[in-house]
Amino acid sequence: MSDNIRGKVIVITGASSGMGEATARGLAAKGAKVVLGARRADRLAQIVSDITAQGWEAIAVPTDVTQRADLQKLVDTAISTYGRIDVLFNNAGLMPLSPLESLRIDEWDQMIDVNMKGTLYGIAAALPKMKAQKAGQIINVSSVYGHKVVATGAVYCATKHAVRAISEALRQEVKDYNIRVTTISPGAVRTELTDH
Numbered sequence: 260m261s262d263n264i265r266g267k268v269i270v271i272t273g274a275s276s277g278m279g280e281a282t283a284r285g286l287a288a289k290g291a292k293v294v295l296g297a298r299r300a301d302r303l304a305q306i307v308s309d310i311t312a313q314g315w316e317a318i319a320v321p322t323d324v325t326q327r328a329d330l331q332k333l334v335d336t337a338i339s340t341y342g343r344i345d346v347l348f349n350n351a352g353l354m355p356l357s358p359l360e361s362l363r364i365d366e367w368d369q370m371i372d373v374n375m376k377g378t379l380y381g382i383a384a385a386l387p388k389m390k391a392q393k394a395g396q397i398i399n400v401s402s403v404y405g406h407k408v409v410a411t412g413a414v415y416c417a418t419k420h421a422v423r424a425i426s427e428a429l430r431q432e433v434k435d436y437n438i439r440v441t442t443i444s445p446g447a448v449r450t451e452l453t454d455h
Contacts, residue, residue, distance in 0.1 A: 296322030324377030
């Protein structure tokens with residue numbers, strides 16, 4: 260498996276902690292060239308330092324996935340540094356839970372902006388490059404809550420259902436370009452997801 264990964268250019272959002280950080284470290288150890296995006300530049304710098312100290316390849320680009328220009332810069336930096344993008348791992352996400360009746364509308368907006376729009380903005384940045392290459396893979400993180408709805412999770416569940424729908428539609432649209440689309444629906448994972 261590591262031979263399939265060695266030399267691949269993999270762009271990861273939400274890379275400063277949790278699944279994104281673990282994925283970056285694991286893929287770099289297998290020989291991938293990882294391009295890390297997240298808001299916390301200090302955390303990214305430390306992760307890149309740790310990875311490169313092992314002799315592996317990593318760069319970081321401070322990225323707010325709610326900003327289209329940031330995602331474009333992340334993808335463009337991957338290409339200008341390594342010549343291509345093989346994989347986009349749309350991993351950034353937020354999960355503040357509350358009953359709808361509590362009317363935490365700012366949190367709703369944040370989840371929609373990060374979980375849904377962030378996924379779409381990542382696709383918008385990477386897809387034209389992958390089409391030109393006639394190859395690539397886009398991995399979007401949904402959740403078990405993209406399959407099931409729970410009390411206090413209405414908006415989070417809605418955003419993760421949307422990620423599933425976006426992924427399935429994209430998969431149907433890009434198959435002729437040799438681009439694969441994968442949806443990951445993890446269960447509970449001990450991360451900082453609910454802290455943001």
